Amino acid sequence: MDKKFRVLVTGGCGFIGSHIAEKMADAGYDVVIFDDLSSGTMENITHLSGRVKFFRGDVRNKKELRGALSGAGVVFHEAAFVSVPESEKDPSRCFDINLGGTISLLEEAERAGVEKVIFASSCAVYGNNEDLPLTENAGVSPGSPYAVSKSVAEQLMKEYCVRRPISITALRYFNVYGPRQNPESKYAAVVSKFIQDGGKKRKLSVEGDGSQTRDFIFVGDVAEANMRAAQASLKGFHAINVCSGKEASVMDLAKNMSLLIGNVSIEQAPPRANDIARSWGSGEKALDLLGFSPKTSLIEGLKITVESYLERKLR
Numbered sequence: 001m002d003k004k005f006r007v008l009v010t011g012g013c014g015f016i017g018s019h020i021a022e023k024m025a026d027a028g029y030d031v032v033i034f035d036d037l038s039s040g041t042m043e044n045i046t047h048l049s050g051r052v053k054f055f056r057g058d059v060r061n062k063k064e065l066r067g068a069l070s071g072a073g074v075v076f077h078e079a080a081f082v083s084v085p086e087s088e089k090d091p092s093r094c095f096d097i098n099l100g101g102t103i104s105l106l107e108e109a110e111r112a113g114v115e116k117v118i119f120a121s122s123c124a125v126y127g128n129n130e131d132l133p134l135t136e137n138a139g140v141s142p143g144s145p146y147a148v149s150k151s152v153a154e155q156l157m158k159e160y161c162v163r164r165p166i167s168i169t170a171l172r173y174f175n176v177y178g179p180r181q182n183p184e185s186k187y188a189a190v191v192s193k194f195i196q197d198g199g200k201k202r203k204l205s206v207e208g209d210g211s212q213t214r215d216f217i218f219v220g221d222v223a224e225a226n227m228r229a230a231q232a233s234l235k236g237f238h239a240i241n242v243c244s245g246k247e248a249s250v251m252d253l254a255k256n257m258s259l260l261i262g263n264v265s266i267e268q269a270p271p272r273a274n275d276i277a278r279s280w281g282s283g284e285k286a287l288d289l290l291g292f293s294p295k296t297s298l299i300e301g302l303k304i305t306v307e308s309y310l311e312r313k314l315r
């Protein structure tokens with residue numbers, strides 16, 4: 001990708017989007033952020049002040065998108081309805097934002113002459129699939145409106161590329177954690193929930209016996225995968241896992257967090273209904289096509305995350 005191109009980050013005031021914006025600004029790209037601030041905050045990008053442009057708008061609104069897309073060569077599409085449990089309660093809003101918003105973005109991106117869109121997809125598209133480690137060829141079996149929206153958005157994008165001069169890479173993120181993940185949310189991901197509870201000296205609550213495993217990937221590595229996807233010369237549509245390639249149990253995660261935070265104990269809560277027993281991904285395709293492999297170990301990443309949470313709290 002030529003550095004004279006502008007890059008647009010939808011959802012750039014959110015957790016992952018703000019790290020992508022920072023990474024691209026650090027690499028010398030002209031960065032524009034587009035966000036409606038529904039779950040993201042300006043605080044997440046205050047450290048980028050003067051280095052990125054900000055447009056407040058909704059991805060479903062083509063007119064608002066048009067202004068922000070002017071001159072953009074690459075779009076990172078992170079803006080989304082992100083909560084799985086909320087998507088069960090309000091599927092129409094989830095589809096409106098994740099499908100309606102994505103279609104509006106594609107149409108306006110094409111009109112603006114954008115060459116490539118990097119889409120924030122999810123390992124949720126695989127559902128409860130025991131074909132481990134999950135490769136991109138594993139069958140999709142989305143188990144929630146949120147997961148359906150990501151899977152259908154991928155299919156739309158694949159079809160969209162066929163007769164158009166636009167390339168799209170869908171990055172299927174596994175469980176992303178790191179600084180700026182919102183621990184206040186009722187649906188906070190497990191790492192930020194543990195930090196929030198541990199920081200307040202509450203017990204870390206592990207559902208069931210904690211033997212369930214997930215693939216945790218540090219947000220800095222996710223930003224690196226995005227930059228590589230933008231710079232790669234891939235044409236057409238590709239779906240690529242962004243994962244650590246390792247499984248970690250929720251109990252091990254809780255034990256590590258308890259050591260890092262200090263002085264917090266672990267309690268067992270009732271198991272979650274239909275919880276997936278084991279899940280982790282294969283990062284081979286990301287290595288082949290993007291030369292990407294994550295650099296941050298779980299312990300290193302957790303340490304950075306805990307430190308950043310404690311620093312922010314002291315401000």
Ligand SMILES: NC(=O)c1ccc[n+]([C@@H]2O[C@H](COP(=O)([O-])OP(=O)(O)OC[C@H]3O[C@@H](n4cnc5c(N)ncnc54)[C@H](O)[C@@H]3O)[C@@H](O)[C@H]2O)c1
Nearest residue numbers: 011013014015016036038039040058059079080120122176
């Ligand atoms: N966090 C994870 O572990 C994970 C895993 C898989 C996929 N993803 C995907 O990665 C992307 C980023 O997730 P995140 O964890 O950073 O969430 P986040 O909530 O921190 O970020 C989403 C951002 O999108 C903005 N947004 C929401 N709706 C919008 C709209 N209609 N118009 C404009 N902006 C809007 C929000 O204000 C927020 O800044 C999402 O697409 C999510 O589905 C995240």
